């Protein structure tokens with residue numbers, strides 16, 4: 001894999017453990033049905049009072065996704081979340097996801113108030129690509145086109161030539177390769193390597209990774225497939241190459257959901273955050289969904305197939321943010337305009353090519 005030789009930043013394991021513990025404690029705290037119902041009703045009232053709409057990612061907890069749909073909001077991947085916010089008339093967008101999603105919503109909706117249940121909801125891909133080190137890296141490769149995944153900070157997006165989602169990354173890199181461009185890719189090394197292999201493009205890869213997808217294990221996945229030979233294996237391309245090689249379908253969150261509807265299989269083994277099962281089961285209630293194996297026995301929170309930062313979104317934090325109007329996303333206007341250039345390039349490309357960026361493509 002043609003990654004950079006130095007590892008600039010790694011998310012501290014103890015930090016991940018403490019976030020996961022906090023998410024777990026919060027989930028356990030509102031256990032009574034009465035309390036849950038009271039919270040849901042109060043959130044519904046507050047959304048109306050504040051002229052707010054809830055926009056949630058597929059990886060959030062089922063309670064959040066259900067409430068989002070019941071209140072006229074939208075459950076989607078990161079860019080679709082931001083685009084929905086743009087089309088919805090509400091003055092306030094409440095983004096249940098991780099910080100870069102709130103930032104992207106604000107980049108595309110500068111006139112709206114964007115709130116998040118917890119501003120500590122980070123992403124290892126974003127954290128592992130700090131702007132200073134990334135800028136130094138870019139300076140060392142001035143001739144390459146800078147293409148960054150949407151899981152990055154506004155500063156990194158502003159530095160890039162292109163921002164891409166997993167639904168359109170393969171097509172844009174193939175296009176740039178055909179134009180004779182060399183690519184500097186960040187931050188996910190696995191997704192970058194997958195695209196490099198598919199397109200044969202000249203790419204150097206920033207060495208970031210997703211702590212959830214990196215944990216899926218190929219050997220255990222092969223064994224599970226032997227037990228369930230009729231199951232289709234669905235893999236997000238942020239997973240290691242050995243896991244991707246076992247996939248029947250490789251794709252973005254939206255593409256994997258679509259595959260559960262279009263394939264004839266009745267069983268699926270899914271290598272992505274287990275929050276996605278809510279939508280898959282809703283769309284195909286008679287099908288069976290299994291988590292792809294991760295570290296198994298003796299595993300830490302790093303291998304529970306659920307993003308600890310996504311877990312910081314829960315009913316209590318949602319109620320709190322709507323009651324107090326706190327946790328607003330504020331971004332610098334110059335940076336926003338700069339980041340818009342690289343995002344608009346992707347959007348214009350998708351329009352020209354008539355591509356749906358929500359992941360109907362292969363990655």
Ligand code: SF4
Nearest residue numbers: 123124210211212307
């Ligand atoms: S699941 Fe991985 S890529 Fe998604 S927000 Fe969590 S750490 Fe980031």
